[in-house]
Amino acid sequence: MAIDLENPSNFITTRVRQAVNWGRKYSLWPLPFGVACCAIEFMSTVSSYNDISRFGAELVRFSPRQSDLMIIAGTISYKQAPILKTIYAQMAEPKWVIAMGACASSGGFYNNYSTLQGADRVIPVDMYVAGCPPTPENLLYALTQLQERVEKEGLVPAAERHAGRSEARG
């Protein structure tokens, strides 16, 4: 198709940054760090009834190097914590983290010798989803909220976004 440079209606002007952010917003590739019950609801979220692909985030990648959104679905134990940390470190910037469910957010109703009291003790978290487990709708809502932030903030690396994070929490 020849480009008609004379006709102004054929152009949309934007800034590169905006265009990139818009694209990124609708193409988050989630890495499900699914360890417990919440992971089953994550399965529901990607299956046809709730269909996460409506929000452009259906390309579930289990390789941290190919994904930019980690969804922590389940209870993180002290045994699991170093693994979570490693996998997060393997993800390329910019990257985001959703803590799905009470356990990933705060340890949930497991306050005991084995359970880490929230994933944010070891890695920075951008979005917390309440529920035990959150319904698929809850998770999708968190995803859309995160998308708004991605659009606004754009390519700020996680390290910078969470720069003010206190050392005590990781």
Add this chain to the structure above:
Amino acid sequence: MSQKLVDSLQREFGTDILAVDSPRGDESVTVAPERLLDVLGHLRCAGCEQLSDVVGVDHPDRAERFELVYLLRSYADNERVQVKVNVAEDAPVPSAAGVYRSANWAEREVYDLLGVPFSGHPDLRRLLCHHEFEGHALRKDYPIEQGQECARPEKLFTDEDIARAAERANDLVSDPDDVHDELHPSDLLTVNIGPSHPATHGALRAEVLLDGENILEARTEIGYIHRCFEKEAEDHTWAQVMPYTDRLNYCSAMLNNSIYAMAVEKTIGVEATPRAQAIRVIVSELSRIIDHLVCVCANLVDIGALTNYWYLYNVRESIYETLEKLCGSRLTTNYARIGGMSHDLFDGFDAEVRTKLDEMDVGNADVMKLIARNRIFLDRTVDVGVISQEDALSWGYTGPCLRATGLAYDLRKLAPYSGYENYDFDIPTGTNGDTHDRIMVRMAEMVQSRSIILQALDKLPDGPLNIDDNSVVLPPKESVYGSIEGVMNQFKLVYEGIQVPAGRGYGFGEGANGELGYYCVSDGTGHPYRLKVRPPCFPIFSSYAELVRGGMIPDAIATLGSLNIIAGELDR
């Protein structure tokens, strides 16, 4: 029922049998630790093919601080017996791993959580807590909230292990003159699978040593979502434990609820009303269906058959809707109560469930059309991950995985509870004990569950939902708001918990994955003194390393899916 076994033990061992007891009908004998292996060996010869579990109980005030209870079962005679030993702190107990394979992990767990050493155990390491953990978490003097951080994961194969594996492989080579067969440790590749891997469906970890594409050796590690169910239980009242049971096997929470309620009822000495029992049967079978659905669909995805996932998961999603309507939550249902159910069925439940069952039929038929004669599916599953019936029993297999080896054993038929004896259904079995049979047994079981649900709906009895006993069931709201007795009754039950009389009881039922049991020990207060879960997939997963040896990684993945290991229940 197991009087015969007890008699034979008394004849054989005479005064070495220190005590005989039968709390709530569970026959048990106490022996000295030195005689334990003889007794277990005798029982094994007398037909007890399976050691279901080993329960450790801590009594800090006793000289013989730890009590170990071995739960044994004879399939041939359909009998059970428990063997108890009492040991002082740090006194070793002879390991039963040479008699029953399932003892291996069961004893490791007792060692990890209670610190009882087992002499002669092949691999006495921690199992649920991480390797840097100090102390023993289930001892009464270990504070529940005292967490311990873990700096790095444990390596499952050390350099020596790899060298030894290479040596062993070389020893097996048939032709000693063939220089090419000589294997050097550096030829072996260690591949780590999990604990965050899509095919493990949860936090499990396996490390395999590969010679080319073949698995020379495998090791497994669990405990990644050990959430201290048993310690939490001791910290809560009997009724408060109910939501924790949801999260054991989170694919079929209603089953866990119902069997837990049943176990506590047994320990108290009451029985649920006919209506509650029938409702438990209906929701349990619905749960079995959704559990099997998710197991089969995930298994098929792992071997590349994605379409089936949509067919089966949609049905599951649709059944979720009904469950959500019934109890307000899709996954973590918290529906049963000790002495009854939280509330009755909603209007229109009957019709809705029937529609859902029809949907299930359609979904399953679609899937069967895709896989039954599918060459790729058959190549990937037939003769993959085979286990013989004898091995399966020794490893502690129950449920569909055991039935796939051809043994028609189902607790709903052979130790009926909740009125299962009144329903007409078959026990589907396989022949080969391979991945294919495990999938097919599950598919066939859904059809049976459907039939049970329909029968239960047809003859759902009227009458009260909860038992009429104010020391177990919360009083009706009118009485709480209308009378001082009602308020006091409610207050005491909520605040102090149900006063389960001192004693013990082992309540069990057919979970989606096999025998799910709760060993309850009460000291007469409102809290469990000890609550041990016998999760069906724990013994099954303990055999996994053995099962995949000699195969390839894709086979190992197909096998794992068919075993249906649910990490929440595995690690508790």
